Amino acid sequence: MPPTSPSSSAQAARAALAARLRDIRLDAGITKRELAARCGWSEAKSSRIENARTAPSDDDLRAWCHACGADDQAASLVAANRQADSMYVQWKRLQRTGLKQLQTANLSLFERTRHFKVYCSNVVPGFLQTPGYAAALLRAIATFRGLPDDVADAVTARMNRSRILHENGRTFAIVLEETVLRYRLGDAGVMAGQLGSLLSAMDLPSVSLGIIPAAAERSMWAIESFTAFDDRRVDHEPLSASVKITAPDEVDQYLKAFGALHQHAVYGADARALIVRAIEALH
Template sequence: MSNQAQETREALGARLRGFRKDAGFTSGRALARALNWQESKVSRLEHGKQNASEQDIRAWCTATRHEQHIDDLIATVRHIDELWLEWRRQVQTGAETRQKKSLPVYAKTKVFRIWHPNMIWGTFQTADYAAEIFQQAVSFLEYPNDTEVAVGKRLERQRYLYEGNRIYNVLLGEQALYSNVGGPEVMKAQLDRLLALMGLPRVSLGIVPRAAATEIWLGHGFSMFDDKLVLVETYSAEFSVTQPREIDLYAKAFALLKQSAVYGTALRDLVLTATRHFDQMPND
């Protein structure tokens, strides 16, 4: 769970603890008896060790005579859920919905800062590369296979590369040029796409070479939208970072990673070397 989600959960627990004391329940045990709960559940909720359900909030506020706060606290619970969303929940009906959800974020963002250490960023992907990524996700997360429509929604983002005055600052690790997604032909087309994107006036594409001296560990990939939102993907979930001090850390990390990146001719040479690698690889 992200730091912000945990802090929000702890703040919610503190409010619940205040409600309990205001109502005259001098201990968690007393409230647990009134709610017919385990005492340990009251303690976990008050200390932010357990997610509160909407039903928990209603029961707690009713028992402590704070019914007027139910709607506010339920909104807080839903916000915590939004900060950390399991992939299985997001794609339970397929990947198209999640892809569609990202479009408004892309539409209103003016400056993108993107870091992917080992794969090509979604907006830069070819249709075949994206299809392979979605197929891997279908197999791994076991959700309904809607790859074709999901790819279509992902490719819709690419129109923002050509519209408005958006700035794209994108860093890829050199490994992203070699991670074999879909086989040699798919990879060669994807690498050719990267070379074409280099020519776009509002795209700044850098590669962090494998042997580059680094100012910070390469860590996980992230996508930063202006100074308002950072999305981080893990195998199990995606979490949103919206707290200013955490966003500042991601901005600092991006700046440090950028110091290790190469651009222009040096970048082109890395891409062409990777292309030759796949040229020499037999097709299955």
């Protein structure tokens, strides 16, 4: 089962960084009090950093290393600190200038990925969205979060990113909950267009689209939507933040979950029948 805390990867990375700092101090043979005196801060701050209760700044890390005679380790620690900071990023930070920037931020990741595994329990995944559906979804997000209105530009950027579906050398294994077909984003016309586009996507040689029937008896429950990139990184998006998971043991849990969810899905004619029924229910 995937971790219950969306920030668990970031917490683990911060704990590992704190352990490295403790080892550096111990190797230098100084106490936390002496370290604090050399750095010009309180002993309590040294303790909070070393116990991963306070995230150090880049300057804190450089001062720590200098106080311990380990200046050669500062650059590595700064890089590790920034990586931990990027694992769990609140949406208000990512989207402060609007939604277009977010659509382009991961473009290089999408372009270098060859094998995608995608599970969605709430919305159609981004690279299968029609412009109408994407506009309805992104406008809802912008309104909810009080963001600048750049929805039209964000939709254009999302459609541009979706071109990878038609490029050679990639595979897309996608599993949707049947409820995704029923949640209305936009009016009936927008939803009909989106569902029809899913039928077309099933004809693409790079796409394997499975749908888990709502009535299916299951051993794997519905979880948060996520995307796995080449089985090495998993991104998922709870309401408040964007979470990037790279720790191998956690990535493996998501891959295991995907395998179980894949087993519950139907494909081919059975999946098409579920989509057609959802289209018919719009009228």
